[in-house]
Amino acid sequence: MDAEVIVVGAGPTGMMLAGELRLSGVDVIVLERLEKRSGESRGLGFTARTMEVFDQRGLLPRFGDIDISGLGHFGGIPIDFGLLDGAHQAAKSVPQSQTETVLEEWVTELGGDIRRGHEVVLVENNGDLVAVEVGTPTGVRRLTARYLVGCDGGRSTIRKAAGFDFPGTAATMEMYLADVKGLDLEPRMIGETLPGGMVMVGPLPGGVTRLIVCERGTPPRQRTEPPEYDEVAAAWKRLTGDDISHGEPVWVSAFGDATRQVTEYRRGNVFLAGDAAHIHLPAGGQGMNTGIQDAVNLGWKLAAVLRDRAREPLLDTYHDERHPVGRRLLMNTQAQGLLFLGGPETQPLRDVFAELVGYEEVSRHLAGMVSGLEIHYDFGGGGNPLLGRRMPNLELDGTPLVTSSTQALRGGRGVLLDLEDNPRLRRRAAGWGDRVDIVTSRPRDAKRSNLPEGTAAVLVRPDGYVAWAAPGSHDDLPTVLRRWFGEPR
Known part of the structure; x- marks a missing residue:
C-alpha cells in the first residue's frame, strides 16, 4: 500500500480528517486537484460545536483573535444563541481560506503527505484495498490504500466513481456570492427581503464586503466557470436600484438551493464526508462545520481499526451516527430557505415564526439545531442524560x-x-x-x-x-x- 488511508480533497473536511488520522500515527495521503489553495471563502465562521471541536485539539489559538457572538438567526429571524450552555459561542468572520491554512499547517506538522495538482480519475474497490488512478503534473499514477475517503465537495468525483446514490431535489434558483473591495454599503442581514428577491451585505476584514444576491425567478444555469462580477452588479441594481459596478471583486461564485444526501456514507472501503455526502442551501453557515464534524467522527474510528484492535463493524457507526445529522441539516436549511427566500406569500409564515422564537424553549431548540450542540447519538439507552451527547467542558x-x-x-x-x-x-x-x-x-x-x-x-x-x-x-x-x-x- 502507498498509504493506509487516502483522503481526496484538501478543504476543511479533508484536512481535519487527515489531522485526526495523523494524531494516531496513521499513514495518510491527501490528494487535491488544485495546485494551490483557491483563497475563496465560501464558509465563514464556526458554529459553537465546531469551536468546541477545535478546542478539543488545541487548535483555537492558531486562529488568533476570533470575533465571537451570541447572536444568530434561523431563516433570517434573529435568535439569541446565548441561551445555550456551550463553552463557546459561534465565531464570526473567520474566512474559510484562513481555516484551510490553519488546518494544512497542522496536518503538515503532524507529518501528513499533501499532494496538490493530483486529480483522481478512476477508483477501484476490490474489498481488501482501494486503488485510485491519479493525474499528476508528471503523468498518471496508481495509488493503493486500505481506505479511501472522498472529501472532494458537492461535485465529488469519488462519490460518482464509487457508485454512491445521491437522491434529492435539483436547484430551482441561482444565487450569487461575492467578496468585493471598494464598496461602502450599509450592512443588510439575511431576512431583509425586497420585492424582487433578497440581498445581504456583511463586512469582512481587510476592507472586503461579502455580498449575497438572490433574484427570485432566476433559473439555475449549468456553469463551468464562475459568473462575471458584471452579472452580480446587474442583479444588485435590479433589486436595490444601487450601482456597485465600481467594486473590485476578490472572487465571485454562484450557487443554488439543490438539496441532496447520499443514501450511505460507506460503501465497503470507501467513505464520504462533508459536501461530498450532503449538499444544501448554505443557510446559517452549517455546511463546512458539519463536514469538519463528519471528519472528526470518522477519523478516530478509522485509526481505531487500523491501530487499536477495534473491530471492522465500528466503521459502520460512522453512517449510523452522521447520516441522521446530515438529514436534519438538510431539513433545517430547507426550512430556512422558505423563510428568507420566499416571496410575499411567505410573509405570514415569517410573522408566525417571529412570534414563536419569542418563547425561550423554541429559541433554545432552534439554536441547538443550527449550532450542532443538540446532536445526540443513540448508544443503546441508559439513565444518564449525558449518554450520546457531547461532553460539556469540565474544569x-x-x-x-x-x-x-x-x-x-x-x-x-x-x-x-x-x-x-x-x-x-x-x-x-x-x-x-x-x-x-x-x-x-x-x-x-x-x-x-x-x-x-x-x-x-x-x-x-x-x-x-x-x-x-x-x-x-x-x-x-x-x-x-x-x-x-x-x-x-
Whole structure:
C-alpha cells in the first residue's frame, strides 16, 4: 500500500480528517486537484460545536483573535444563541481560506503527505484495498490504500466513481456570492427581503464586503466557470436600484438551493464526508462545520481499526451516527430557505415564526439545531442524560497536566474521567490504557459543572461524545470499552 488511508480533497473536511488520522500515527495521503489553495471563502465562521471541536485539539489559538457572538438567526429571524450552555459561542468572520491554512499547517506538522495538482480519475474497490488512478503534473499514477475517503465537495468525483446514490431535489434558483473591495454599503442581514428577491451585505476584514444576491425567478444555469462580477452588479441594481459596478471583486461564485444526501456514507472501503455526502442551501453557515464534524467522527474510528484492535463493524457507526445529522441539516436549511427566500406569500409564515422564537424553549431548540450542540447519538439507552451527547467542558481540580475535560482530548484518544478516585474503576479500564487516558480528578466547581447530579465517572470518545457514565449506563464499562476501542491488551 502507498498509504493506509487516502483522503481526496484538501478543504476543511479533508484536512481535519487527515489531522485526526495523523494524531494516531496513521499513514495518510491527501490528494487535491488544485495546485494551490483557491483563497475563496465560501464558509465563514464556526458554529459553537465546531469551536468546541477545535478546542478539543488545541487548535483555537492558531486562529488568533476570533470575533465571537451570541447572536444568530434561523431563516433570517434573529435568535439569541446565548441561551445555550456551550463553552463557546459561534465565531464570526473567520474566512474559510484562513481555516484551510490553519488546518494544512497542522496536518503538515503532524507529518501528513499533501499532494496538490493530483486529480483522481478512476477508483477501484476490490474489498481488501482501494486503488485510485491519479493525474499528476508528471503523468498518471496508481495509488493503493486500505481506505479511501472522498472529501472532494458537492461535485465529488469519488462519490460518482464509487457508485454512491445521491437522491434529492435539483436547484430551482441561482444565487450569487461575492467578496468585493471598494464598496461602502450599509450592512443588510439575511431576512431583509425586497420585492424582487433578497440581498445581504456583511463586512469582512481587510476592507472586503461579502455580498449575497438572490433574484427570485432566476433559473439555475449549468456553469463551468464562475459568473462575471458584471452579472452580480446587474442583479444588485435590479433589486436595490444601487450601482456597485465600481467594486473590485476578490472572487465571485454562484450557487443554488439543490438539496441532496447520499443514501450511505460507506460503501465497503470507501467513505464520504462533508459536501461530498450532503449538499444544501448554505443557510446559517452549517455546511463546512458539519463536514469538519463528519471528519472528526470518522477519523478516530478509522485509526481505531487500523491501530487499536477495534473491530471492522465500528466503521459502520460512522453512517449510523452522521447520516441522521446530515438529514436534519438538510431539513433545517430547507426550512430556512422558505423563510428568507420566499416571496410575499411567505410573509405570514415569517410573522408566525417571529412570534414563536419569542418563547425561550423554541429559541433554545432552534439554536441547538443550527449550532450542532443538540446532536445526540443513540448508544443503546441508559439513565444518564449525558449518554450520546457531547461532553460539556469540565474544569478539573488537582491535575496539573490536565486542567479540563476538553484539554484531556488534545491527543485524540479516549478519556475515562474518574471523578470519585475509584481504584476498582481504574483497574477495570487498565487493559485499554494504551488508547484510553484515565484521569482521576474532581470537578473544580461541582455546582457549575453541567454534570448530572451524582455522576461518578464518564467515558468520553475521542470525538468528545459520552459513551458511558456512572451511574446510569445499562452496559458495564468493559463492555463499552470493547465496543468502541477493541480488545484489551
